[in-house]
Amino acid sequence: MALPPGMLPEIEPVSRESTAAVIARQLRDAIMTGALPPGTQLGETELAARFQVSRGPLREAMQHLVSEGLLRSERHRGLFVIDLEPGDVYDIYAARSAIERAAMLRALRGGDRDRIADVLEQTVAEMATAASEDDPSALSTADLKFHEALINASGSKRLVRMARTLLIETRMCLTALQSTYQRVEERVEEHTKLIQALRAGDEETALTLLEAHMEDAVQRLAPGTSLTDGQAPPVPGNA
Numbered sequence: 001m002a003l004p005p006g007m008l009p010e011i012e013p014v015s016r017e018s019t020a021a022v023i024a025r026q027l028r029d030a031i032m033t034g035a036l037p038p039g040t041q042l043g044e045t046e047l048a049a050r051f052q053v054s055r056g057p058l059r060e061a062m063q064h065l066v067s068e069g070l071l072r073s074e075r076h077r078g079l080f081v082i083d084l085e086p087g088d089v090y091d092i093y094a095a096r097s098a099i100e101r102a103a104m105l106r107a108l109r110g111g112d113r114d115r116i117a118d119v120l121e122q123t124v125a126e127m128a129t130a131a132s133e134d135d136p137s138a139l140s141t142a143d144l145k146f147h148e149a150l151i152n153a154s155g156s157k158r159l160v161r162m163a164r165t166l167l168i169e170t171r172m173c174l175t176a177l178q179s180t181y182q183r184v185e186e187r188v189e190e191h192t193k194l195i196q197a198l199r200a201g202d203e204e205t206a207l208t209l210l211e212a213h214m215e216d217a218v219q220r221l222a223p224g225t226s227l228t229d230g231q232a233p234p235v236p237g238n239a
Helices: 019-033 044-051 055-067 086-109 113-132 136-153 157-180 185-200 203-221
Strands: 071-074 078-081
Touching (some): 019 055, 019 157, 055 071, 086 136, 086 203, 113 136, 136 185, 185 203
């Protein structure tokens, strides 16, 4: 259906990414990789100087990240990178479990399992290389690429859209998760088993492994909680 003449007269062609969008992307990446750790206060003066921009686009960029849930605003204090409390970790992995379960089912039932498995194997190869080189940051990046590739392979625009901010928060979790593994190869093995089940079309095993993968992360990052047993952290104010 064509727009009636005169509708949306204020819209102009977009020729390039806005300054605010560029700043938001760089801040998002810094939060995701841990360059801006949880709890960091973002000072407008310092950031404006580092980006060499006025405060207008900087504020716009930071408000984008507030709306995405990556920054929190404290009255009279400013903006801070979010801290991931046990309840946040539980919530992130509960949501991811639902999204990735749906993505895995679509991958298993879509008739293109081998192609998807090949793509996932490339990310696991990157994980193995990072593990052999003792590069935790690269390992976490490859780990995230695995899950992003699985969701993208679902072919669902809505699953991809819903997962976008979750995957950024997941990268923050992975930074904390690094210290909980005695053997980094464990992470490679977990993902390899998922691929094997996918390639074999073994739906029960694939879903069981995926659930166990999420449960393991929750128990490492938020001891005493469990996705499978429904042991969620108490809601603040209701404890």
